Amino acid sequence: KAGVTQTPRYLIKTRGQQVTLSCSPISGHRSVSWYQQTPGQGLQFLFEYFSETQRNKGNFPGRFSGRQFSNSRSEMNVSTLELGDSALYLCASSLGGQASYNEQFFGPGTRLTVL
Amino acid sequence: AQSVTQPDIHITVSEGASLELRCNYSYGATPYLFWYVQSPGQGLQLLLKYFSGDTLVQGIKGFEAEFKRSQSSFNLRKPSVHWSDAAEYFCAVGVREYGNKLVFGAGTILRVKS
Numbered sequence: 001k002a003g004v005t006q007t008p009r010y011l012i013k014t015r016g017q018q019v020t021l022s023c024s025p026i027s028g029h030r031s032v033s034w035y036q037q038t039p040g041q042g043l044q045f046l047f048e049y050f051s052e053t054q055r056n057k058g059n060f061p062g063r064f065s066g067r068q069f070s071n072s073r074s075e076m077n078v079s080t081l082e083l084g085d086s087a088l089y090l091c092a093s094s095l096g097g098q099a100s101y102n103e104q105f106f107g108p109g110t111r112l113t114v115l
Numbered sequence: 116a117q118s119v120t121q122p123d124i125h126i127t128v129s130e131g132a133s134l135e136l137r138c139n140y141s142y143g144a145t146p147y148l149f150w151y152v153q154s155p156g157q158g159l160q161l162l163l164k165y166f167s168g169d170t171l172v173q174g175i176k177g178f179e180a181e182f183k184r185s186q187s188s189f190n191l192r193k194p195s196v197h198w199s200d201a202a203e204y205f206c207a208v209g210v211r212e213y214g215n216k217l218v219f220g221a222g223t224i225l226r227v228k229s
Contacts, residue, residue, distance in 0.1 A: 004158075031214070031215065033215070033216060033217075035217075042219060042220075042221050042222065043205065043207075043217075043219035043222075044219075045216045045217065045218070048214045048215065048216060050214060055214035056212065056214035056215070056216055058216070090158055090159065092159075092217075094215060096214075096215070101147040101166065101209045101211050101215055102215050103149075103161065103164060104209075104215065104217060105161070106151075106158040106159040106160070107158050108157060108158040109157070109158050111156070
């Protein structure tokens with residue numbers, strides 16, 4: 001079974017631009033979560049999507065948004081980029097059911113550099 | 116609020132020596148606990164997880180962890196470290212609130228001396 005894939009793997013943008021990152025979950029997984037990893041703040045939860053609906057959200061400004069498609073693929077968008085948005089963005093997929101906690105499987109990440 | 120503490124930022128061990136990485140969590144409900152490993156520039160790989168049952172859990176690559184509720188700890192151990200174990204290790208607690216999310220510790224960087 002193919003793992004979680006993220007595209008692109010590397011991005012370089014300038015301040016003020018916007019960016020869209022893509023994540024394809026493991027086949028059959030309906031939940032996609034996004035995390036930001038920086039040296040200063042570590043790994044922080046951005047949001048989770050399940051069945052095309054945002055189910056949970058972390059403490060990030062509105063410039064960070066996401067969506068999920070009917071095939072469970074997800075995109076996240078960051079508008080008006082700031083230098084501090086430079087980070088590794090990790091996507092994780094899981095089955096997503098509510099009966100119990102679902103193990104999350106991570107993709108390789110997208111490295112975003114803002115100049 | 117949920118939190119995870121990994122008190123050691125860096126640890127250096129000799130190849131063949133034993134390893135213990137510490138993790139303490141704060142979470143009001145039944146914890147779902149995880150250890151992940153990350154090599155430079157890579158994503159996170161799950162080493163092991165604790166959901167319930169036996170408090171000593173076995174993982175991949177010869178790792179194990181012990182859940183101690185009374186100490187709110189979930190320490191990771193390996194009896195004999197290999198040079199390929201050099202990486203960053205993250206402890207995390209799974210939080211179920213309107214979905215699933217992971218709260219991570221700050222990570223411990225493991226260096227292995229030959």
